[in-house]
Amino acid sequence: MPSKSPAQTLLERADKKANSSTGWFSSTSTKFEEAGDLYQQAANAFKLEKQFREAGDAYAREAECREKCKEINEAANAWWNAAKAYKRGHPDLAVQALGQTVTHLTSSGRFRQAADREKEIAQIYQHELSDLRRACDSLERAADWYAQEDATATANACFKDAADLHAELEEYPAAIQRYEQVADQSLTSALTKYSVKDYWLKACLCALAMKDSITAKRNIQKYMAQDPTFASTRECKFVNAIIDAIQADDQQAFTGCVVEYDQVTKLDNWKTSILLKIKRTIESEPTIL
Template identity: 35%
Template sequence: MSSNEARGTDYIAQAEAKLKSASGFFGRMFGGTSKQEEAMELYGRAANAFKMAKKWSAAGQAFSEAANIAERLQMKHDSAQSSVDAANCYKKSESDKAITCLLHAIEIFTDMGRFSMAAKHHMAVAEIYETEHVDIDQCIANYEQAADYYRGEESNSAANKCLLKVAFLSAQQEKYERAIEIYEQVGASCLESQLLKYSAKDHFFRAALLHICVDAGVDGPRALDKYTEMFPAFQDSREFKLLRKILDAIEEQSVDAFTDAVKEYDSISRLDQWYTGILLKIKKAMTAEEGEELR
C-alpha cells in the first residue's frame, strides 16, 4: 500500500469515527452537525489522497460519501460538486457509477435552478454513453436534454452544439428525418449571424445528403432549391456542386460519375467518416437499383 493510499484509508477511519460519534445521543445533543461537517471534510481529504494513489474507485466512493453527508446537511451545492468529483474518478474505472453520480448532481442543479450546470453534466453523461457505456439512444436523450436546458438559458450556441451531436448520431442510426430537421434548424440560425453565416453551408450540405438518402428523385432536388433560396451563396460552393453532380449521376444511373465526383471533392476537402458512410449508402442504393434494372 502506497503512502497516499494509507493516508486515504486513515482519513476514512477518522471520518467514520466522527459520524459514529455524531449519531449517538450526546453527539446529537452537542455538535452533531459540526462532527458531520468534519467527517465530510475528511472524506474529501481521503478522496484526494486516493486520487494521488490512482485508486480511482476508492476516490469515487469517498467523494460519494462526502456528497451524501452534504445532502443530509442541506448543503446542496457541496453535494452536487462532490458528486461531480466522484463521477470524474469513476469515469476512469466504473462508468455506470459515474453516470449515477452525474445524474445525482443534475437533479440537485435543476432543483437549484442552475440549468446551465445541469446541461453541462447532461453532456458529460452523453459522452460516457457514446464512448464507454455504449448506448446511443441514452446518449441522444442526454444531448437533447442538455440542448433544451441551454436553450432555456439563452445559450443558443451551446444548445446548437448539442443538437448537432443529436443530428450526427441520428443520421448514423438512419433516423434521417430527425437529423435533417436539426441541420436545417441550425443552418437557419447560422444565417441570422454575420459571424456564423458561412458555416450554414456545412449544415445544409449534410441535410441535403440525407435528403438524397431518403429520396434522391424528389427530396434531393427540392432540398437544393430550398437551401439556395435561403442562402444564395450556397449555390457557389463546392458542396453544392458535388450535390448537383451526385443527383445527375443518380438520374443517369452512372456509378462511375458518382465515384468520380466524390473523388474530385475528396482530393481537395477530405471527407470524414460520417460523410463517407452516408455517401456509401447512396452508392449502394444506386447499385441496387442498377441490379434491379438488369434483372
C-alpha cells in the same frame, strides 16, 4: 500485517463519524458535516494513491452526507468530484454520479452548469460506452438548457452533434430537422453563416440515404431561397451532381463526383460513411434490361 494507508485511515474515521450516535451537545447535521469533510479528505488521499475507484466512492459518501445536511451546492460538487474520479476506468459509475450532479443543479436553477455536466454524460455514452442513443438524448437535453440560458453557440454545437448521431443511428428525418434548425440559427450571424452550407449538405445526404432524391432536390430549392449564395457553393454543386448520378443509376459517375469533391474538400468520417450507404442504395436498385 501491512499498515493502513493514510486514505484508508481517513475513510475509517469518516465511517465512524457518520455512524456515530449524536451526543447531548451535537446535532445530526454537525455529525454529517464533519463526516462529509472526512470523506472528502479520504477521497483526496485516495486520488494521491491513484486509487480512483475508492476516491470516487469516498466522494459519493461525502455527497450523501452533504445531502443529509441539505447542502445542495456542496452535494452537487461532491458528486461531480466522484464522477471525475470514476472517469478513470469506471464510465458507468461516472454517468450515475453526473446524473446526481445534474439533478441537484437543475433543482437549484443552475441550468448552464447542468448543461455542461449533461454534455459530459453524452461524451461518456458516445466514446466510452458506445451508446449512441443515450448520447443523443443527453446532447439534446444539454442543448435545450444552453438555449434557454442564451448560450446559443454552445446549444447549436450540441444540436449539430446530436444531428450527426441521429444520422449514424439512421434516424434521418430527425437528423435533417436538427441540421436545418442549426442552419436557421447560424444564418442570423455573420460569424456563423459560413458553416450553413455544410449543415445543408449533411441534410441533403440524409435525404439521399433514405433513397429520397425528390426531397433532397426540393430541400436544395428551399435552401437557395433562404440564402441565394448557396447555389454557387461546392456543396450545392456536389449534391446536385450526386443526385444526377443516383437518378441515372450510375455508380461510376457517383464515385467520380465523390473522388473529385474529396480532392478539394477532404471528406470526414461521417460523410464518408453516409456516402457509402448512399452508394449501396444505387447498387441495390434492380437494373432493367
